[in-house]
Amino acid sequence: xxxxxxxxxxxxxxxxxxxxxxxxxxxxxxxxxxxxxxxxxxxxxxxxxxxxxxxxxxxxxxxxxxxxxxxxxxxxxxxxxxxxxxxxxxxxxxxxxxxxxxxxxxxxxxxx
Amino acid sequence: xxxxxxxxxxxxxxxxxxxxxxxxxxxxxxxxxxxxxxxxxxxxxxxxxxxxxxxxxxxxxxxxxxxxxxxxxxxxxxxxxxxxxxxxxxxxxxxxxxxxxxxxxxxxxxxxxxxxxxxxxxxxxxxxxxxxxxxxxxxxxxxxxxxxxxxxxxxxxxxxxxxxxxxxxxxxxxxxxxxxxxxxxxxxxxxxxxxxxxxxxxxxxxxxxxxxxxxxxxxxxxxxxxxxxxxxxxxxxxxxxxxxxxxxxxxxxxxxxxxxxxxxxxxxxxxxxxxxxxxxxxxxxxxxxxxxxxxxxxxxxxxxxxxxxxxxxxxxxxxxxxxxxxxxxxxxxxxxxxxxxxxxxxxxxxxxxxxxxxxxxxxxxxxxxxxxxxxxxxxxxxxxxxxxxxxxxxxxxxxxxxxxxxxxxxxxxxxxxxxxxxxxxxxxxxxxxxxxxxxxxxxxxxxxxxxxxxxxxxxxxxxxxxxxxxxxxxxxxxxxxxxxxxxxxxxxxxxxxxxxxxxxxxxxxxxxxxxxxxxxxxxxxxxxxxx
Numbered sequence: 001x002x003x004x005x006x007x008x009x010x011x012x013x014x015x016x017x018x019x020x021x022x023x024x025x026x027x028x029x030x031x032x033x034x035x036x037x038x039x040x041x042x043x044x045x046x047x048x049x050x051x052x053x054x055x056x057x058x059x060x061x062x063x064x065x066x067x068x069x070x071x072x073x074x075x076x077x078x079x080x081x082x083x084x085x086x087x088x089x090x091x092x093x094x095x096x097x098x099x100x101x102x103x104x105x106x107x108x109x110x111x112x
Numbered sequence: 113x114x115x116x117x118x119x120x121x122x123x124x125x126x127x128x129x130x131x132x133x134x135x136x137x138x139x140x141x142x143x144x145x146x147x148x149x150x151x152x153x154x155x156x157x158x159x160x161x162x163x164x165x166x167x168x169x170x171x172x173x174x175x176x177x178x179x180x181x182x183x184x185x186x187x188x189x190x191x192x193x194x195x196x197x198x199x200x201x202x203x204x205x206x207x208x209x210x211x212x213x214x215x216x217x218x219x220x221x222x223x224x225x226x227x228x229x230x231x232x233x234x235x236x237x238x239x240x241x242x243x244x245x246x247x248x249x250x251x252x253x254x255x256x257x258x259x260x261x262x263x264x265x266x267x268x269x270x271x272x273x274x275x276x277x278x279x280x281x282x283x284x285x286x287x288x289x290x291x292x293x294x295x296x297x298x299x300x301x302x303x304x305x306x307x308x309x310x311x312x313x314x315x316x317x318x319x320x321x322x323x324x325x326x327x328x329x330x331x332x333x334x335x336x337x338x339x340x341x342x343x344x345x346x347x348x349x350x351x352x353x354x355x356x357x358x359x360x361x362x363x364x365x366x367x368x369x370x371x372x373x374x375x376x377x378x379x380x381x382x383x384x385x386x387x388x389x390x391x392x393x394x395x396x397x398x399x400x401x402x403x404x405x406x407x408x409x410x411x412x413x414x415x416x417x418x419x420x421x422x423x424x425x426x427x428x429x430x431x432x433x434x435x436x437x438x439x440x441x442x443x444x445x446x447x448x449x450x451x452x453x454x455x456x457x458x459x460x461x462x463x464x465x466x467x468x469x470x471x472x473x474x475x476x477x478x479x480x481x482x483x484x485x486x487x488x489x490x491x492x493x494x495x496x497x498x499x500x501x502x503x504x505x506x507x508x509x510x511x512x513x514x515x516x517x518x519x520x521x522x523x524x525x526x527x528x529x530x531x532x533x534x535x536x537x538x539x540x541x542x543x544x545x546x547x548x549x550x551x552x553x554x555x556x557x558x559x560x561x562x563x564x565x566x567x568x569x570x571x572x573x574x575x576x577x578x579x580x581x582x583x584x585x586x587x588x589x590x591x592x593x594x595x596x597x598x599x600x601x602x603x604x605x606x607x608x609x610x611x612x613x614x615x616x617x618x619x620x621x622x623x624x625x626x627x628x629x630x631x632x633x634x635x636x637x638x639x640x641x642x643x
Contacts, residue, residue, distance in 0.1 A: 005134075008141035015148030022151070048170070048186050055181040056264040060310035075630055078557030078639035086641070 084109050169297035171259060171280050174273055174287075177341075177516060180306045182269050183287070185280070188260040189242045190235040193224065197252040201225050204250060208233065211244045235278055236260045261287075263351045268309050271364040272302070272343050272464070272514070275351040284362070286463045286514070301516040302463075303339040308332055311630045313344045316599065319623040320346060323604035323614070329366045330599040330627070331494055335501040335587075338510035338525075340461070341595070343367075343494070367464045370490040371600070374565030375429045375549075375616075376585045377486030377496070381437055382426050382540055383503040384449045386533040388441040393536055395422040399432040403439075405481050410435050413615075426540050426563070427548035434484040443480035450483070452528040453502060454509065459495040463514040467492050486565060493583075497598045500585060504538050504561070504593040506531040542590045549617040553586055553625035557639025558632050561590035562624060564616035569603065579603045582616035584624035589637060597631075599624050 056062060067073045084106065174183040198204055201224040208224075209215055212234055223231050235258060237245065245253060261276045263269070274285020280295075282288040290300055316328040332342040345365045349357035363369070385391040396419045403410040412430050425433030438446050450456065458468040469491035472479040482488035491499070494512065502509050508525035541561030544550045550562040565583045568575040583600040587593045601619055610618035632639070 004138060005141070008138065008145060011145050012141060012148065015145060019148055019151050045187050048184060051181060052184050052186060052262055052264045055184075056266075059180070059265050059268065060307055061266070061268060061314075064310070064314075076633050078555070078629065078633055081557075081633050081639055083638060 169295075171261060171276075172294040172296070172298045172300060174294075175299065175301045176269075176304050176306045176309075177302065178305060178307070179301075181264055182302070182304075182306075183261060183263050183273050185259050185261055187257045188236040189245075189255045190258045191233040191237055191241075191245055192254045192256065193231055193233055193252055194229050194254070195224055195226050195231060196229055198224055199252075204252075207248055207250070211241055211248075265306060266352060267348045267350050268306065268313060269304065270348045270351050271345045271366070272304060273351065275354055284465075289463045289465070302514055303341060303516050304343065304514070305341055307634050308342040308631055309344060311634065312342050312597075312599075312627055313346070313348075315623055315627045315630070316344055316346050316601075319601060319604075319619065323601060323607060323610075323619045325601045325604040325619075327360075327365060327602040328600060329369070329493055330597065331366055331497055332595060332597050332631070333497055333501065333512060334594060335505040335510060335596045336594055338501075338512045339516075340494075340512050340514050364465075365600075365602075366493045367461075367466050368492065370467060370470050370492055371581055371583075372488070372490050372567045372570075373486040373496050374567035374581075374583065375431075375486055376500075376563050376565035376583050376598075378426055378429065378434050378484070379500050379503050379537060379541065379563050379585065380450065380453060380455075381434045381484045382422075383529060383533055383537050384441060384446060385422065385437040386536050387449065387529045388445060390440050391422045391437065393421065393423045393540065396420070397422060397425050397430075397433045397436050399425065399428075399430045399436070401432075403432045403435040403481070405435070405478050408478060408481075410481065410485075423540050423543055427543050429544075429549050429564070431485040435481045438480055438484035443475060443477060446480055446483070447475050449529075450499075452509075453499045454495075455489075455491070455499050459492070459498050459512070461494065461512045461514060464494070466494065469495060486567070493598055493600060497585070497596060501596060502528050503534060504541070504587045504596065505534065507534045538587065538590050538593055541587055545586075545590075549615075550584065550586075550621045550624075552617060552622040553584060553628070555588075555625050555629045555632070558588055558628065558637065559590045559640070560586055560588045560625070560628055561593070562586040562621070564621050566615045580614060580616075582614070582620040584616055584620035586624045586628055588628050588632065595631075595635070597624060597627060599627065 170187075171185045173181055173185070176182055195201070201221060205217060205221045205224055208220055209217055212220075215234075220233070223233065233253070234241070237255075242255070245255065259280050261280055263273060263275075270285075272285055274282060274287040274289075276282050276287050282291040282294065286300060286302070287294065290298075294300065312330040312332065316330055319325065320328050328344075328346045330342065330344045331340065333340050343366055345363070345367075347361045349361040386393075391397075398419045399412065399416050400419060410431050412428075412432050414428065416428060416430065420428060420430060420433055422437075424430075425437070441449075455469065456471060459466050469489060471489050472483075479488055498510075498512055507527050507529040509528045510525050538561055541563060542559065544564075545553050545560050545562050549564045553560055553562045553564075563585050565585075566580050567583075568577055569579040569581060570576070571579070581600055581602055582604055583598065586597040586599075588595055588597070599620055601623070604614050604619045606612045606614040606618075
């Protein structure tokens, strides 16, 4: 009987130490997880602010004001819009593109 | 012997007790061992799992058709205080006033001395204010983080998106209509485009300035699919600075304003005449004499001494001609036709608060006549556009919508009249732009059709002859109608450039033309090579 009790005490001792270590491990990981969750939330918030700012600075109104202030760019007029077929012929020899390759690419682009 | 027998009984009892105690101890140890083994080998108990509080889902974003953010949510610090804990409220008031310049001393001091355990000082602090508060190092001040709704495009989509209150509850527009979905973090993608919206808004703002108008509105729709591509109502407001707006700015004239459509409604009369089979484009209509109905006499703004063709009735925008057409087809046919177009039903558009039309109580002969040229009833501009869309899209009744559909399936549309009649209407509208009242809506490089309308403003139940609402309905490209544009100007004034005139042909039509000229290239519409 003594042997059984001794055996159980030893087993319980080993298990107790193991559980203690496990618990410590768990708490450390939980803390790390909480830190990561906070970091993710903060990063998400920072991204949300950055995205909002990005869409503000790229809004048509804002860009138009900047274009008017710092450049002479204006919206294109219908007369400035042409199709690929309207483009003047390119000097193919300066790019070493065979004429048939160029024509095929041009026809494909027109189709698109 | 007797003594030994006497001792045996207590000994046996003691052994039995010791055995029982040992058994209990073994059981306890075994239970502890099983539990320890369970904890270590089979993982943690579900009841002991530590969970971190899931932060409340951020209110969903709203995007335009190109993925631009129209409304988003960020977290901002808010400042509160427990007045009971403040030791020196006067000094703290001075300190806080140096940070919050818009606060008055008395107002803040009374907050800090209130008999409460909690009071807000300021919600949604700016980063500078937040830092200044942290620098103060006052232990009685409390910072908490809250969601704040922001609108990166400012005024551009104000009337469609609407706004929320400080607690992020939707109070108007999409914010209100999609409250539940947005609160649950769902995102909304709209059919509107920031580029188109900006083009229309800028043109209307310039028009208000140029013609000294009180307001303006514009809608652009795809008549094939029913997508609303742009919706502008001016004056508008900045949803980021709602406190600076007044009631007039908050009113969406396009969805909630009711106006008599005026001559733009002749588009429907033209479609009705053609659909009845009683008229062809070349059919002659007598407009030489005023049209009398009961005690009323209908006259034309520019009287004609000769009969006009059916097409020219609309090119010249003849009220007499429109009245004669409706007289020929009959008021019952007219009523049934307008019912098919949806004039009598309240328009429903997901995400928009719309209003019912104002209709005459009885459909008399006079009613029938005035309706033919757009008087005697009133409807919201978005409703008007929905009614007119079938006249140019092949006779299909389309439902307008604002939220982008996830599938690319074509919308099922009910056919309300023939494709042939619709095609002739387009031809008439093109003639109106080439030779008629909408000449100033011509756009170099694009085929445009359109119709103008000028209605007198109703003030004190009377028509105010000095003030008009001018409007223009444009369709482009008219050889393959895809887009329909409606714009209106509220009380535009005559200018030197308009030779003293304030009718739609002189203000709404050129503005419409300017908008189409700027929109068409953006929409990828190639201009004609030979204009």
